[in-house]
Amino acid sequence: MSTPSLARALDGVRLHIVTGKGGVGKTTVAASLALSLASQGKRVLLVEVEGRQGISQTFDVPPLGTDEVRLVTHAGGGELWGLSVDAKAALMEYLQMFYKLGRAGGALEKMGVVDFATTIAPGVRDVLLTGKVYEAVGRTTGNRRGQGAKVWDAVVLDAPPTGRITRFLDVTAQVADLARIGPIHSQAESITRMLRHRESVVHIVTLLEEMPVQESVDAVAELSAAGFGVGTVIVNLVREPIVDEALLEVAAAEPDRVAEQVRSDLVSVGVKASKATVTGLLSQAHDHAERVALERDLAAEVEAQGLPTLRLPALPTGVEDGGITVLADALTAQGVR
Known part of the structure; x- marks a missing residue:
C-alpha cells in the first residue's frame, strides 16, 4: 500500500476532525493543529462538542459560551477563534430557525422536550452538534449560504473519542428511525454529505502504546468502511531514546x-x-531497551495503515508556557498547511 504525501492528503481540506482514544492528548493536538494553520495566515475556528472546556483550559481563557471567541491573533495575519457547542443551545437555535417558536421554545424546555431531544435521543443530539460545525464550515460573507467568501479558511473539530467517532459522524443513520422525512432528516443528509466530502478529513491521535494503537487501527478501518476520509495519524508524546x-x-x-x-x-x-x-x-x-523496541514495532504498525504520519514530541513541562506553540510549530515544520 503506497502512502499518500501529506500535501496530497491535506489538499483542499477545510474541516479537520480530530479524534483519538481517551488520554492520548486529543484536545491538545486539535489545538496545536488549529494554531499551526492560523500561524500561516488562515482564519481558523476551533470547535469542541464534549462540554469539557478543553479549549479554554488549553489557551488559559475564561470558559467558552455559545459565541465564537478570538483566542489568538497571529503576527502573520492569521486568527484563531474558539467555540464550545452546547446541544441544548443548538436545539433552541434550530427550533427558532426552522419553526420560529420564539418564547414557545422556552416552554418546551420547561416541559422537558429539550432534555429528551438532547439526552434520551442521542442521534438528534449529534445532529445538533455536527449541525453547528456544518453551519460554520459553510458560512459565507453573503446574505445566503454560498454567497460571498468563506468566513473560515479552516475549521478544526475536537471530536468525540475513537470509540464512538464513526457513530457520531454518521448522523443520517443515527436519525433514520427518528426522522425519516422533514427538516431534521434533510439536515442530517446535508451534514453527512459535508462530512464525506473530500474537504473533510479525520485525523487520528495515538500514542506508541498497545491499546491506543490498536484502537487507532480499528478506527481507520471503521471510518474508511463508513465512507469518511482519514487524513493522518498523529503520534503524540514521542520520547526520544535516552540511551544510544x-x-x-x-x-x-x-x-x-x-x-x-x-x-x-x-x-x-x-x-x-x-x-x-x-x-x-x-x-x-x-x-x-524493551520500551524502545516495543515503540519501534508499534510505529511500524502505524505506518502500515498507509496514511501520512505526524509526530509530536513529549514536552518536559507539558503544554504550559508556550508548549502549544512548540507543538504547532512542529506540525508546520512537518508540512501541515
Whole structure:
C-alpha cells in the first residue's frame, strides 16, 4: 500500500476532525493543529462538542459560551477563534430557525422536550452538534449560504473519542428511525454529505502504546468502511531514546562488560559505584531497551495503515508556557498547511 504525501492528503481540506482514544492528548493536538494553520495566515475556528472546556483550559481563557471567541491573533495575519457547542443551545437555535417558536421554545424546555431531544435521543443530539460545525464550515460573507467568501479558511473539530467517532459522524443513520422525512432528516443528509466530502478529513491521535494503537487501527478501518476520509495519524508524546541504541545492544549481549563501564563512569564523576547502584542502572537500561523496541514495532504498525504520519514530541513541562506553540510549530515544520 503506497502512502499518500501529506500535501496530497491535506489538499483542499477545510474541516479537520480530530479524534483519538481517551488520554492520548486529543484536545491538545486539535489545538496545536488549529494554531499551526492560523500561524500561516488562515482564519481558523476551533470547535469542541464534549462540554469539557478543553479549549479554554488549553489557551488559559475564561470558559467558552455559545459565541465564537478570538483566542489568538497571529503576527502573520492569521486568527484563531474558539467555540464550545452546547446541544441544548443548538436545539433552541434550530427550533427558532426552522419553526420560529420564539418564547414557545422556552416552554418546551420547561416541559422537558429539550432534555429528551438532547439526552434520551442521542442521534438528534449529534445532529445538533455536527449541525453547528456544518453551519460554520459553510458560512459565507453573503446574505445566503454560498454567497460571498468563506468566513473560515479552516475549521478544526475536537471530536468525540475513537470509540464512538464513526457513530457520531454518521448522523443520517443515527436519525433514520427518528426522522425519516422533514427538516431534521434533510439536515442530517446535508451534514453527512459535508462530512464525506473530500474537504473533510479525520485525523487520528495515538500514542506508541498497545491499546491506543490498536484502537487507532480499528478506527481507520471503521471510518474508511463508513465512507469518511482519514487524513493522518498523529503520534503524540514521542520520547526520544535516552540511551544510544548501540549501547543497549551491547548491554543485552555483554552485561558484565557494560557493568564495568558503568562502574567506571560513576567513579569518574564522583558517584559511589556500589553493586546495587550499578545493578539498578542496568535494570533500568534493560527496561528502556524493551520500551524502545516495543515503540519501534508499534510505529511500524502505524505506518502500515498507509496514511501520512505526524509526530509530536513529549514536552518536559507539558503544554504550559508556550508548549502549544512548540507543538504547532512542529506540525508546520512537518508540512501541515
